[in-house]
Amino acid sequence: MKGKLRYELIYQVLDDAIQSGLLSQGVVLLEGPLGELFGTSRVPVRKALTLLSEKGRISRFDGRGFIVGNTETSNIEPIRRAVNKNDLGLESDQEVDNRNLSEKIFEDLFEQISTCMVFGHYKVEEGRAAEHYGVSKMVIREALLRLRDRGVVEKEPYSSWLAGPLTARQIKDDYEIRAYLEPSALIVSSPFVDKLLISTMIAKHEEMLNGQDMSIEDIALVEDFLHGVLLKNIDNAKLLDVLNHCRSSVVLNKVFFSSLNLSMDVAALKEHKLVLELLLQDNIKAAADSLKGHLLNAQKRSLQRLKVVSVLPDPELPRYLVKV
Structure with a gap:
């Protein structure tokens, strides 16, 4: 019963609508309204739009969001209107549920x-x-x-x-593995990442650094881009699998930020932004060194957060989870 991930299903619906002509060339697609239409946060919508952009189905333009069509091959005028379920090949009263039960x-x-x-x-x-x-x-x-x-x-x-x-030993070991592997993966993978995506993420970091409210989804987005999207183009599934198993800090940081109602710390955002800026300048070796430094700093921060979380009261959990 293994189902598609949420962003993959959103991508499929949008791609089908574009190719069938239901979403005509020039229509502007915005994360917020699409998120409401699909009943989800902006994060999976953003991933779906990024995939469509990489496929050339939609393009960035001088305005908010994406425009249907490839602006590199055609001169397209933006059409700003509300996108509805009919545009996606759905019945007007059809509930949009992009996940199966599994x-x-x-x-x-x-x-x-x-x-x-x-x-x-x-x-x-x-x-x-x-x-x-x-x-x-x-x-x-x-x-x-x-x-x-x-x-x-x-x-x-x-x-x-x-x-x-989740122990301090596990977090320490995970970060050491990542500090060895992620910089090397970045050197191989990053040349295949669209520079426009990197520029967009730099702008996102600047917004967050300038005090704009940050949601858990925003934090997940910037973390996933640096430690996921930038590394995914390497032709080594085993290495990616090892890195995927070394993400204990993701769980810890989510609990830390949500339990204490905190935003991502400024130091981490600045370290992220520096890596992206060096990549945009094609200084890949320096970017890899900067990424390693960020991971070593993040290790120290995560170990401190584990101490804080350890004194918090146990959360309310479903009865199928029994403390041993």
Whole structure:
């Protein structure tokens, strides 16, 4: 029952609408209105629009958002109007749900288990989880197997599913691995990243540094771009898989920022921005060195945050998560 990720489904709907002509050339696409139409945050919409731009289906232009069509090959006038469900090939009364049941359950399990592991060692009870979500144990097991592949849960034969605890040793080890591998991956991958995307992300960092309100989604976006999008073009699936298993700090920082209602720290944003600016200048070696320095600094910050989170009260969790 493995489903597509949310941004992949949004991408597919938009791509189909463009290719079929329902979304005509020149129509302006904006993250906010599309997010409302799909019933989601801007983050998956932004990823979907980025993919469409890379495919040449839409383009940046002198205005907000994207314009349908390729402005490099055609002179296109923007058409600013509200995009509705009919433009996407959907019935006007059709509920837009871009996730199947399996994907919804997987995302919620990931959210709940990621949170609990920061606060200790937990057992995940399949039966209670199946009852909680109103599905069979097989659906829960498939989702837990995916989470095991991500390194979120573990299970020995004939034993229970276990999550956590997230320890200082694990965070330290994860950052050391990333500090060795991510700079090398950046050197290989970054030349294939669109400079316009890098410029856009620099502008996003400037907005955040200038005091604009930051959501958890904004923080996730800038982190994913630096440590995900910029590295994904290497032809080494095993290396990417190792890096994907070394993202314990993502869970910790999300809990830290959301629990204390804090924004991303200025030092980290400035370090991000420096890496991007060096890439834009084609100074890739310096960018890689800067990325390594950022990871080593982030290691220290994350270890300090773990101490803070350790004294917070345990959050309210679903009954399928039992503290060991």
